[in-house]
Amino acid sequence: MQDKETPPAERVRRIVEKLLEWYRGEPWWRQPNVDPFHVMLAIALSNRSDYRSVRRVVEKLAEHYPDPWSILRDPEGVKEIIRPLGLVELKTRVVLGLARLVAEAGSVEALLSLPPSEAREKLLSIPGIGEKTADVLLMALWGIDVFPVDTHIARIAARLGLVEPGTRPERVRKILEPLIPKGFRARTHLAMIRLGRNVCRPRNPRCSICPLYSLCPSANSCNPCH
Numbered sequence: 001m002q003d004k005e006t007p008p009a010e011r012v013r014r015i016v017e018k019l020l021e022w023y024r025g026e027p028w029w030r031q032p033n034v035d036p037f038h039v040m041l042a043i044a045l046s047n048r049s050d051y052r053s054v055r056r057v058v059e060k061l062a063e064h065y066p067d068p069w070s071i072l073r074d075p076e077g078v079k080e081i082i083r084p085l086g087l088v089e090l091k092t093r094v095v096l097g098l099a100r101l102v103a104e105a106g107s108v109e110a111l112l113s114l115p116p117s118e119a120r121e122k123l124l125s126i127p128g129i130g131e132k133t134a135d136v137l138l139m140a141l142w143g144i145d146v147f148p149v150d151t152h153i154a155r156i157a158a159r160l161g162l163v164e165p166g167t168r169p170e171r172v173r174k175i176l177e178p179l180i181p182k183g184f185r186a187r188t189h190l191a192m193i194r195l196g197r198n199v200c201r202p203r204n205p206r207c208s209i210c211p212l213y214s215l216c217p218s219a220n221s222c223n224p225c226h
C-alpha cells in the first residue's frame with residue numbers, strides 16, 4: 001500500500017531505488033568505441049522517432065559521411081537519409097546545426113570542452129533543439145547531472161502521484177530533479193523511459209509486471225489514464 005504521508009523526497013528515493021533494481025543497464029552512450037558525434041545525432045534525432053529507426057539512420061549517415069564537414073557539404077543527401085524518420089525538414093536542420101557547431105569549434109573534442117552553460121546556449125540556438133534535447137545532450141556528452149523529462153516520464157510521475165496530471169515536462173523536471181540523488185539522474189531518466197515504453201504505456205499500462213506496483217496509487221486503476 002502506498003503511504004500518502006511519506007515525505008516526497010523519501011518517496012522519490014524509494015521509487016528510484018526500485019527503478020534501478022529493475023533497470024540494470026548502463027547508458028548506451030558510455031559503451032566503448034561510440035563516436036560522440038554519432039551519440040549527438042542519435043539523441044537529437046530521437047524526438048518522436050523510435051530507437052531502431054534512429055539507429056539505422058545514424059549508421060547510414062556514418063557510412064556516407066565520415067565527419068561533420070562532409071555532412072555540411074551535402075545537405076540534400078543528408079535529407080534523403082533522414083527522410084524515413086519523418087519531420088524531415090526539421091530533423092535535417094538539427095543534423096546540419098550540430099555539424100556546424102562541431103565545425104565552428106574545430107572538432108568534437110573542442111566542442112565537448114566548452115563549459116556546459118556555453119554549450120547549452122549553442123545547442124539551444126539550433127532550430128529544432130529544445131530544452132529537453134539540450135539537457136539529454138548535456139547529460140550524455142558533457143556528463144552533467146540533470147534529469148531531463150519527456151512525455152513518458154511526465155506521465156509516469158503523474159500516475160505515481162508525484163505531480164498533478166497534465167503537469168508540463170519542464171515543470172516535472174524542476175520538481176523531481178532535486179529529489180533524485182546526485183549521480184543517479186541519468187540512469188533514472190533511462191529507466192523511466194524504458195518503463196514508459198514497455199510497462200507504464202500511455203494506454204493499457206502493464207501494472208501486473210511493474211516494478212513500481214507497490215508504490216503506485218494508480219496501479220490497476222489507471223483507466224482512463226492520465
Ligand code: SF4
Nearest residue numbers: 200205207210216219
Ligand atoms: S503500477 Fe501501473 S500505473 Fe503505476 S507506474 Fe506501474 S504501470 Fe504505471
